[in-house]
Amino acid sequence: FTEENPLSAASRLDGFSIVEGYSENGAAIVNYYSDAQFANLSIQNNITYGFISGVIHNSASYARFTNILVAGNVSVLGTIYNEASSIEFTNMTVSSNKAAFFGGIVSIYSRLDIRNSIVYGNTLEGVVDMSESEILIQNSLIQEMEDTGQGNIAATDPMFLQMPLFDSAPFEGGDYRLWGGSPAIDKGVNGFLSPDHIKDLAGRDRIENGIVDLGTYEGAHCKEITTQASAIAFSKIESDAIRVEWDKGDGSH
DSSP states (O other), X not given: OOSSSOBOTTOEEEEEEEESOEESSOSSEEEESBOOEEEEEEEESOEEOSSSOOSEEEESOOOEEEXXXXXXXXXXXXXXXXXXXXXXXXXXXXXXXXXXXXXXXXXXXXXXXXXXXXXXXXSSOSEEEEESOEEEEESXXXXXXXXXXXXXXXXXXXXXXXXXXXXXXXXXXXXXXXXTTOTTTTOSOGGGSOTTOOXXXXXXXXXXXXXXOSXXXXXXXXXXXXXXXXXXXXXXEETTEEEXXXXXXXXXX
């Protein structure tokens, strides 16, 4: 695409995974002169080896990214690299990415709007302005950012169910849903979501308890637990309560 003939905002990539990409430039997504929309994607286990590029590379573009997991990737300069672009990031989870320089989001001569998002557990800082960018971060949890203005949460563990260390990248896996009690629950702004984004990445209702959560997954979750004392044991977290159910194998609970 070119400046005279860009990819229009009517273009939308929605609902799939991008894995095992290997490229000098943008192993998962490359946007040049693109106004496209990207939604409900899982981007994992990709490697970009070129110096000035990320796994997602935006240049001269006006793209929108919503409800996207970016985890377990490897690059050199930022997992998401933005140059001379205007980009919206809404309900993103960017975690466990490894880079030689900055594993989160990098901006050069760009405008970034980051809302309802979690950028945490990557190499070095979460969001970096390398040159003359305008970055607006609202209602987000960003690695190494302590400013709590604009509804942001000072950098703290978002409490993912399972967050592999970035040193283990590249990988495909982890569990970036939120534990009950996560500081990211009910901390977003519903108005940042467009009306067509009604489900999270797992297909769960996007808004629970009246307020959208940060990141790509909605609601409090727990892990299945198996013990010697019972055939099946698991817990569900509902509001502030924990419910435990089990089956002893004789029909009793």
